[in-house]
Amino acid sequence: MTKVHFIAIGGSVMHQLAIALKTKGYEVSGSDDEIYEPALSNLRQAGILPASMGWDPARITPDIDAVILGMHARDNNPELIRARELNLKIYSFPEYIYQESKNKTRVAVGGSHGKTTTTAMIMHVLQHAGKAFDYLVGAKLEGFAQSVNITDAPVIVCEADEYPASAIEKRPKFHFLHPQIAVLTGIAWDHINVFPTYEIYKEQFAIFIRQMEAGHLLIYNSSDEELATLVAAEGRHLRLIPYTMPIHMIRDGVTRVFFDEGFTDLEVFGGHNLMNMHAAKLVCNELGISDEAFLAGIATFKGAAKRLELVAENDRSVIYRDFAHAPSKVKATVEALKQQYPERKMIAVLELHTYSSLNADFLAQYEGAMDPADIAGVFYSKHALEIKRMPDLDPELVKERFGRKDLHIFTDRPAFEAFLAAQQYDNTNLLLMSSGTYDGIDFNGLRTLLG
Missing domain, CATH: 3.90.190.20 (Mur ligase, C-terminal domain)
Incomplete structure (x- = not known):
């Protein structure tokens, strides 16, 4: 049985991955100095809440197959030090997601805005179409019990964050996912505590594009001039599909969107959501979902938590x-x-x-x-x-x-x-x-x- 230990298990996404691996049949343990709701109740219900708070090197044993390090853990964490002494495999969250998905079709949705909603739209439509898939998303979504799921499904859909992966791995999370299908929604400077200049921030997206393997698919917002210029410079080795605002109309507070194979009224609205939807449709098409099936699914999408x-x-x-x-x-x-x-x-x-x-x-x-x-x-x-x-x-x-x-x-x-x-x-x-x-x-x- 695969044995995994989480350092800083109480993180909003960390604890969800821990629960997903426990459900998959792995032996899961973890530690943290503080755990708040809802992670506290979720971990307790899953039977993997640490017996006591705090760090204890004795928890780290030679038979552990993987140590997953959360953002909350520091470089001098006693359990991390012990794991290094034992030469255990230590992963940041995204590094481990990749380890679990090497044999899957990996979809990564990146960009400065719209990542969560675009990922949620793809997930909603795939679920509506009855497709088996794993996922990683940064919000609670209607119809999904948790925000991370790891099974034996052939596809994984990931929200791809540009924030650093862990205390010992300062590179952005999305550099570790290595997708065959990627979305970039746009570039707008953020996280200035990590990326003090816009050029440093933009370079992270250039690296992401360069790292994609030749022939893999990049779906990108061509109405973002900065992104379009970057893709033209860095993405010549990729299969490229640009997207823009889809045809739509608004009547009596209801938005109707039109694609080649039909139209549907929506429960969400706004130009940014329509752009996200276009990207989601292109991903779903690549995964074998027809426009007709996409429209049937997206018509019932109500949005991610705290997004309008x-x-x-x-x-x-x-x-x-x-x-x-x-x-x-x-x-x-x-x-x-x-x-x-x-x-x-x-x-x-x-x-x-x-x-x-x-x-x-x-x-x-x-x-x-x-x-x-x-x-x-x-x-x-x-x-x-x-x-x-x-x-x-x-x-x-x-x-x-x-x-x-x-x-x-x-x-x-x-x-x-x-x-x-x-x-x-x-x-x-x-x-x-x-x-x-x-x-x-x-x-x-x-x-x-x-x-």
């Missing part, structure tokens, strides 16, 4: 929350909601929560991103700045960087909640964008705003 996720609605108002935090994602999400409901007033509030978004210099990347909103606001907490050891942000500087003198600035939850309660929501949509929680706001409680 419906919080509340009535006949004249809607409240959405979205994971958007990087400038390109914020711009796409705000534009999508405005295009879908052009006659409605839009209130949009972005929480600055990531290292990049809280950086005063990087804030210039957000200029114009909130312009389609009739009322726009930005929330950031002193607590988030303190945790990241960053200096305070001047509200006037934030307004200047976003290019809106009328931008509402909130630095504590009570003031933000008071603002929301004071707004009129007749013929109005509210959009809340964040990778955080606005210092613990009750999203379900927001339903009372609509009466």
Whole structure:
């Protein structure tokens, strides 16, 4: 029996892989110094919750076949040191995913934005078509019990993240997946704590393209001029399929998309989602799914968690929350909601929560991103700045960087909640964008705003 040990098993994706391998029949153990919900309950239910918290070199024994190192673990971790002493095979998360999928058709969806949604669309359609496949995705999806699944299926579909793989492997995760079918959705500078310049960030995508084997397929967003130029320079050894915005129409708040073999009405909307859908269709076609079968499947796709996720609605108002935090994602999400409901007033509030978004210099990347909103606001907490050891942000500087003198600035939850309660929501949509929680706001409680 294959024996695997996870160092920092409590990570959101790490614990999902641990459960998937346990389900596959592997002997799984793990450790962590802290484990929070839902990982705590999930690991307990799977029977692989560590008996005690903390690191213990005694857990590392010579009979372990693989040690998987999570991002939370440091280079001086006692269990990692012991694993090295024993010359055990040590993998980052993506390195191990590749080990488990060497004999599969590997699909990797990369890019600065749209990775999760495009991956989710492919998964949804394949499931609808009855295809067997494994997957790795960074969000909870309706119809899937977990976010990682490893079986003996012939295909694996992976969201391909450009963030570093582990504490000892600083290269981006997507460099380790080696796909035969890849998607690149676009390039927009992010993660400045890891990639301090745009050129360094862009180079990671160039490396990804160069590493693909000759003749393998790259599906890319040709409307992104930077990406198209990069593909032309680096992708001559590949089979290339460009994609752009598919033909579509919007009527009474419903989007209809058209492909060669027909059309369907959608439950999602927005130009970015239509672009993601086009990429997903091309992947599914390559995996043997016809346009007809794709349209039948995508018609029931409701989106990934926190991606234009419906919080509340009535006949004249809607409240959405979205994971958007990087400038390109914020711009796409705000534009999508405005295009879908052009006659409605839009209130949009972005929480600055990531290292990049809280950086005063990087804030210039957000200029114009909130312009389609009739009322726009930005929330950031002193607590988030303190945790990241960053200096305070001047509200006037934030307004200047976003290019809106009328931008509402909130630095504590009570003031933000008071603002929301004071707004009129007749013929109005509210959009809340964040990778955080606005210092613990009750999203379900927001339903009372609509009466």
